[in-house]
Amino acid sequence: MPHTVAIITPAFHAQSTLATTATSVLNQTHGDWEHWIIADDGFDYRSYMYEQGLNDPRQRFLTSGGIGLGASVTRNVALETITAPYAAILDADDRLKPTKLEKAVSALKDFAIVTTALDVMDMSFAHLRFVGVGENRALTPGEHKWVSLSMDSMVVWDRAKADGRFETGMSNMTDLEFLLQLYRTAPQSYHLGEPLHDYIKREGSMSNSTNVTEGMIRSKREILRRLESGYYGLSQSDVDGVAAFLTVSIAAEAEFGDALAAQPGLLFEDHLEPRLKASQQAE
Template identity: 60%
Template sequence: MDQTIAIVTPAFAAQSTIVPTVRSVLAQTYPHWELWLVADDGFNYEALLAAAGIVDRRIHFAESGGVGRGVCHTRNVALELSQTPFAATLDADDRFKPRKLELAVAALADHPIVSTALDVMSEDFTHVRHVGHGDNQVLTSGTHKWVNLSMDSMIVWDRRRADGRYDPAMRNMNDLEFLLQLFRTVPASRHLGTPLHDYIKRSQSLSNGDDVTARMIASKTEILRRLDTGHYGLPGQEAEGVAAFLRISLEAETRYGAALAEQPNLLFEDHLEPMLAAAGAIK
């Protein structure tokens, strides 16, 4: 049985980060993967990797068809080109830990969606905090966000049982929107509490200017609207679980600027988590 994983990696101005990202894929203990590196900036990443000594027949290179078409369109290009039963996302400045794919594939035997805890790191790969770490557990669409907090792009999924396409109309929160598409046909996912994905916090992501806040609020509000209209076909209790998280997250957005002023470089996760705990959701 084919158990190949397509790793979807959009690349825009990723020249300074892509080599360690690709090397983390080459270091996987699970060998049955193909990496789809899709350039959204017209750059020749194949030549760049070759100059770094990276040549592997499992790495496929493609173009988004333009420049700056966006992460959603670029990921969709890879999903259309690949024919594998499994897929995973890996941004061009993040890294897999060596057993990420091995453990995810094992979990896919019972659950079509697998999420993993994150090792949040600074740009020099210094550990900052973990997100979603702890025991392995089964999550529903309504409980997923309460564990995974603010990041949803680190999933692995069985495309035969759950699939979708990223919505280019969503400027932010497109990872959650995509995940909710997957939950249309899947009652529960498996969350691996071991940090298996290095999520790199870039300096520009540590601030939340007015424009960023406005975009986040607009995207979260749109997902709430879709939940209210039954767009994802989720059971009422599950839809309410997502909606309850988003309402608290929206409140956190409105307070984040002031919190940053008092505590520079405050992570949104560290800002959000106490608010969730106050709501009785985090023990």
């Protein structure tokens, strides 16, 4: 399986979105994939996919072993099972652009970690903004978040060169925490500046619910503590880069409630981005 990508999709009450997500996998120009759909709600997604006319022999089905155990536990179940050399994360309400896997696999020839720009959309797939759009480039851990300022579920990685498991004890920011684990053995990632991943801002999700601020701040502070303790084994310059981003982001989280009240519908990314730019200009 020289170029097989295991796509990991936790499914919790995903009946209204999974068909669209799975269709985006079926439409990939790179056909060497396995789509692992892991039920975290006791639902029979194998039968569901058959009923939708979307079943494919490359689809695999697992269960988290419980109900509502969470995305981190569910993703880890798949990571303990898959044997494919490459892996990718795809939430059950997101989509891949048709060339996402093809371009990521090409970049994995030279890099252990590949990220892509995001097309951020609402639940009706209306475009809201892009994140991380620009030139293709290698990034150090300290540079990554300054380019891709929110969401880290777009990652594709070589499991022989970078490995990790999702943190089950954190309420938020588990995608970034996982990426930092991958950086322990991969000094650089490669960022594709084309928006190849549709990220859906879903109301009520872990990162987009109305009362998420406290959990975000707590999780960001925990990652900051781990960085400064040497937990990820990063160079000091990389620690400083990620820590500087998190410091600005934590302050932005604390101010976001008032900003949202003053401007209903404000995206956190639009709230955060000018603060990051001001921080860079002040250096």
